[in-house]
Amino acid sequence: MNPVSLYDMEKMAKQIMPHDLWDYVAGGATDEITIRRNREAFDSIMTRPRFLVDVSNLDTSTTILGTRISFPVMAAPTGSQWAAHPDAEVAVAKATQTVGTLMAVPTGASHTLEEIAAATSGPLWFQLYHLDDEVTEFHVKKAKDAGYSAICLTAGSAGGIAKERDIRNNYNPSATEAWADLKNEPHLRAKVESVDRTVNSGLTWSRLEWLRSITGLPLIVKEILTAEDRPSLCGTRR
Ligand SMILES: Cc1cc2nc3c(=O)[nH]c(=O)nc-3n(C[C@H](O)[C@H](O)[C@H](O)COP(=O)(O)O)c2cc1C
Structure with a gap:
């Protein structure tokens, strides 16, 4: 099958990937309610067609934190990309x-931040899980030294995320073996593995000031869920 759309690619991936991955x-x-709601919310968006206008010079580009991108879609950070392809983040960067x-680029990348940066001349952000x-x-220092242009802090992961399919499959995606940047850092890896993520990620608003003080890079705060799940929190500082 020659994939025509992302849905086609999804079907093909399902056929060739190991079931648990x-x-x-x-x-x-x-209960995966969020997935359904996200899809519905996305499907409910309609573009307003404009007719009889000159479309010979279309420009879908925009800027995000001063960086120009060719259209307003970016690659979200997703850990364990190795599960889909051995080239993982390097392929996505290309x-x-x-x-x-x-x-x-996720904290849980299976290629180092430097390897991923070497694969592209395009803009990269580093997605941070603050655990320690x-x-x-x-x-944060590694990302800055490797030329990443912003830190994207994930704030919605405290309490752990119960993915029932993983529980049924006895698949433990929180294992850090694949985290390439910690491969030669046994001390840091041990620290990460000792954090009880089901209780606390240690992240509060006061830590943001500290985080800003240790990096000169712009800081973006990201929810792992979407506005659909937490409408009351979206854009609100508490
Ligand atoms: C397989 C998978 C892995 C993910 N890993 C991360 C991650 O490591 N860090 C993170 O901040 N968000 C992670 N996310 C969340 C996404 O970045 C995104 O916020 C979420 O999927 C909602 O967007 P969507 O509706 O387009 O899927 C992951 C999502 C998926 C599906």
């Missing part, structure tokens, strides 16, 4: 460069 990539938290957009101050300092 497919479930990890495709599955959502608990793809985002090809189409002229930006990639957010020393580990965060290590990651």
